[in-house]
Amino acid sequence: MPDPTPKHPPVKLTKGYVDRVKPGQNDEYHWDAETKGFGLRVNPSGRMNFIVQGRIDPRKPPARITIGAYGVFTVDQARDVAREHLRSMRMGIDPREVKREDEAKAVTLRQVADAFFARPGMLKENTRDEMDRHLTTAFAKWLPRAIASITPNDCRKRYEEIATKGLRKTPAPAPGSAASAFKILRTLINFAMEEYQTQDGAPLIARNPVAIIKKELAAHESKVRTRHIDRRDVGKFWHHLTTARQNPAFSADTRCGIDLVMFLLLTGTRRNEGAMLTWDRVNLDDADPANNWFHLPDPKNKNPVWLPLSSQAVAVLKARQLAEEKTGTKSKFVFPSRSAAGHIKDTRPVGIQIRAVTCTR
The missing domain is CATH 3.30.160.390 (Integrase, DNA-binding domain)
Known part of the structure; x- marks a missing residue:
């Protein structure tokens, strides 16, 4: 110059x-x-x-x-x-390089997550939402913290807290939630290691601190892969669903959530794919039962599919149509909700309410 x-x-x-x-x-x-x-x-x-x-x-x-x-x-x-x-x-x-390194050292977990989520075409909206939900529940106090300041001891302590006490007000072990949250944290720190560097080009974070619980995460992955549901319990659960759906004390959202769970059981659809299903991707044909189907244009494997509907699945969808007629509401979603998303997002409250009903009998 x-x-x-x-x-x-x-x-x-x-x-x-x-x-x-x-x-x-x-x-x-x-x-x-x-x-x-x-x-x-x-x-x-x-x-x-x-x-x-x-x-x-x-x-x-x-x-x-x-x-x-x-x-x-x-x-x-x-x-x-x-x-x-x-x-x-x-x-x-070069003072400019020093400034850039200082700024990189100060970048927070929240900023790294936002940068990771903002990459075009890399993540689906529901995946981003799920990852962000884990972050805001498991690492709320860490979000404004510099990501480079997170230590292995921090990770060990927080993992054990979640695994033994959970994330709800009522303490309960939640090793699955702990594993899910720390897999996301591991991914974000790996991303930060690639994106942020020191003056000499070395990664700002030399070693991912989540590695300290590597054995715990691997053990949980092994358990998840070998977990099966006893077929005899499916019938019991279906009975609880059909009985609970008739409970007049349940809200419209809860009954809609029950319908969604029934639809997932009958079709094998992933929760988010079923929850975001819209009526324009459903075909119901009373004259020709073989022409009952629904369409998933963007499943996880990226291959669009058209799947047939059984008579029981058709009954669930018709129940949804009838519910809309009774309330006089119309939504593009098959399983609508009063939430900001416009559709059911979380089926866990359904299970909690059903357990509460069945445990009192």
């Missing part, structure tokens, strides 16, 4: 001098006679910024760094900053 040709001879920059400066038709530079390389840039609009200019590498053009605006910095404050920058430059240190 060639040195600008100053229109004004170097002077000792003072408050009085700066206050008297008038803007010109182009950017003008006023250099300090006391600290070489320290100056004031004034643009035609009258905005004034303190700057510092010096060489980091004698083989390269000088680097010019903006310190900040006059008013935010006094002349003396800006001069002190300039001297620190010039001292670093003489040692071959």
Whole structure:
């Protein structure tokens, strides 16, 4: 960068001098006679910024760094900053790289998560929502914290808290929730290790602190893969669903949630795929039962599918149509809700209410 040709001879920059400066038709530079390389840039609009200019590498053009605006910095404050920058430059240190590293060290878990979620085409909306739900419930106190400050001991302590006490007001072991939350945290820290670096190009986080509970996460994954539901319990659960659906004390959302659970059992559809199903992707044909089907345009494997509906699944969908007719409401979603999303998002409250009903009998 060639040195600008100053229109004004170097002077000792003072408050009085700066206050008297008038803007010109182009950017003008006023250099300090006391600290070489320290100056004031004034643009035609009258905005004034303190700057510092010096060489980091004698083989390269000088680097010019903006310190900040006059008013935010006094002349003396800006001069002190300039001297620190010039001292670093003489040692071959680029203050801009130091600033970038400091900013990277301060980046919070919330900021990393937002950057991870914002990548176009990488995650489905329901996946982002699920990951964010785990973050805000399991790591609420960590979200404003610098991600580089999370230690292995922090991870060990928080994992054991969730695994033994859970995340609800009533303490209950929740090793599954603990494992799910820390898998997400591990993913976000891996992302941060790739995105944020030190001045010499090394990862800002040398080792993922979640690795301290690697064995626990692996053990949970093994248990999940080998878990099966006893077929005899399916019939019991179906009976509870059909009985609970007739309970007049349940809200419309709860009955809709029961219908969703029944639909998932009958079709094998993933929870979010069933919850987000819209009527324009459902075909019900009373004249031809073989022509009853529903369409999933964007399943997890990215391959659109058209799936047949059994007579029981058709009955569930017709029950949904009848419920809408009775209430006089119309939603594009098959399983609507009063939530902001417009559809049922979480089926766990359904299970809790059904257990409450069946346990009192």
